Amino acid sequence: MPPLQKTSNLAWNILFLCWLTATIATLGSLFFSEVMMFPPCIMCWYQRICMYPLVIIFFVALFPLDTKVVKYAQPFVFIGLFFAIYQNLLYYKILPESAQPCSQGVSCTSDYINWFGFLTIQMLSLIAFSIILILLLFFKRKAI
Amino acid sequence: MQKQKIIFISLFVLVIAYFGGSYLYKNWYTQNLDFMAKENTSVFIRPHSPIYGDANAKNYIIDFFDPACETCKAFHPFVESIMKKHPGKFKLVLRYAPFHTDSYYVVQMLEAAKFQGKYDETLNVLFKYQNRWASHHSPNISLIWAFLPEAGLDVEKLRDDMKKPEIDAIIKQDITDGKTLGVTKTPQFFVNGKPLIKFGYKELQELIESEL
Incomplete structure (x- = not known):
């Protein structure tokens, strides 16, 4: 077993990366809607509801390091990831369009950005939630 | 630490x-x-676009609006009052951004009123009774018909004219131009191509007067 100090340092760093990912995702989504004026679709809102609190939860858990954070952060990550996967399935037409619950207002499958041919806003959200989930799993193994 | x-x-x-x-x-x-x-001036002004103000004016205020939008209604007299303050300086160009459900039909009515030479009257009547036919952001088209005779319109002729394909083309063109220019909310103003970035009465007045 590694010395305690070293373990907690590594755990802290992992949690810091979680916080950094959530913060970048939060500011990025705000940039898209408030600066570039892309109206967010309903799916985006559900994912925002899960992503924004993570910035605060991770931040609080960093000082001092609180390993119980996983318990509180996980539900948000899972729910957000669920919507992100669902929206990407719609986007890639793996699920039929007619099944989507967001027919009113902005379409959840519209292409506001498409960097390098695959990096859409929908994909960015999926990547962010996946990174946080993987880091949290890693954190669990190292810290608890 | x-x-x-x-x-x-x-x-x-x-x-x-x-x-x-x-x-x-x-x-x-x-x-x-x-x-x-x-x-590419035509993105801002199309030949079909209604233009108000002095024919010799050299400055253009472009207003993307939705007839069912309350803020658009509120800004209309405000823009007119600024134009009156500087006679001969500004032209107002109206463009359509029918974002509300069914606003498309209201724009069709407006354009059809052009065939009877009653565009201004119709626009004024639409704005005047807007709170009656478009309460809470959902236009109720069936209620509008009752108000239209006040604009001096032949309603039966209007119903026929509304279906004309050239009206469809006009509205589609405006929607396309709106997309090109990044119009996502109404009203959206451009003064000589400069967008109103921070929205507000004071900000719009400053933007307009900065072009003098």
């Missing part, structure tokens, strides 16, 4: 990136529009 330093430095960097990014993006957006205003 080392850890606190890391957090605050990253927070600082991210916030700077956010605001720096907004600044750069808005600059790029304005310059891009300015370029379009010089090279």
